[in-house]
Amino acid sequence: TTSTHADATRVRVIVHGGAWSIPEHAHEAHRRGVTQAVSEVLVGLRDGTLRAVDAVEQAIRVMERDPTFDAGFGAFLTAEGNIELDASIMDGRALECGSVVCLENTLHAISVARHIMEHSTHVMIAGAGARKYADRVGFEHVDVRDLIAPDQVELFEAMQKNAAIRPRTVFEPDADGAELVHASHQL
Numbered sequence: 001t002t003s004t005h006a007d008a009t010r011v012r013v014i015v016h017g018g019a020w021s022i023p024e025h026a027h028e029a030h031r032r033g034v035t036q037a038v039s040e041v042l043v044g045l046r047d048g049t050l051r052a053v054d055a056v057e058q059a060i061r062v063m064e065r066d067p068t069f070d071a072g073f074g075a076f077l078t079a080e081g082n083i084e085l086d087a088s089i090m091d092g093r094a095l096e097c098g099s100v101v102c103l104e105n106t107l108h109a110i111s112v113a114r115h116i117m118e119h120s121t122h123v124m125i126a127g128a129g130a131r132k133y134a135d136r137v138g139f140e141h142v143d144v145r146d147l148i149a150p151d152q153v154e155l156f157e158a159m160q161k162n163a164a165i166r167p168r169t170v171f172e173p174d175a176d177g178a179e180l181v182h183a184s185h186q187l
Contacts (some may be wrong), residue, residue, distance in 0.1 A: 013041060013042060015034045015059050017033055029068040034063075036066070037062040040062050041055035041059050044058075052091075052092075057110050061108050064108050064109070072107045074148075075147065076152060077156040082104060083148065086101045086102065086103070087100055088124075089110060089114050089117055090117075097117055098113045098114060100126070102126050102127045103134065104144065105147075106131075107146075112130065116133070
């Protein structure tokens with residue numbers, strides 16, 4: 001599901017809630033979620049109080065709080081029943097990027113990725129190193145139980161009982177995201 005908005009100031013915001021075959025019963029929740037993400041950044045982009053990279057991070061943070069999306073709260077459970085998040089962000093103007101892989105105990109992995117981009121010599125930090133980095137620079141440590149949505153528990157338990165249900169059959173490719181094209185065509 002994608003929500004796009006353009007106006008006379010040439011601000012274009014594209015927020016997508018995943019690149020997978022969204023089941024029909026979930027279409028409306030996805031539309032609402034991506035529309036909310038666009039709505040939360042559009043005013044700041046129009047009035048110049050948000051830079052493009054700010055808007056991308058903020059839009060993703062909206063989706064990380066929404067259990068509709070496989071990000072943050074409501075993320076897909078690992079084979080062990082944990083949540084490990086991946087996130088990346090890029091500032092096309094500065095040609096900088098940052099990312100985390102397999103980050104545990106964090107709601108807003110996108111913010112950790114941005115911090116890496118802006119304050120670290122690294123481009124990507126993974127696993128335990130990502131968690132240590134997040135702790136060291138002051139990101140909140142969230143109990144994994146506070147990140148698990150009930151529908152993900154149901155899916156996890158169904159997968160444990162039935163070997164025919166695999167992540168690949170549930171999510172045909174999956175990634176949440178937000179892109180912003182500035183009036184000067186910077187991504």
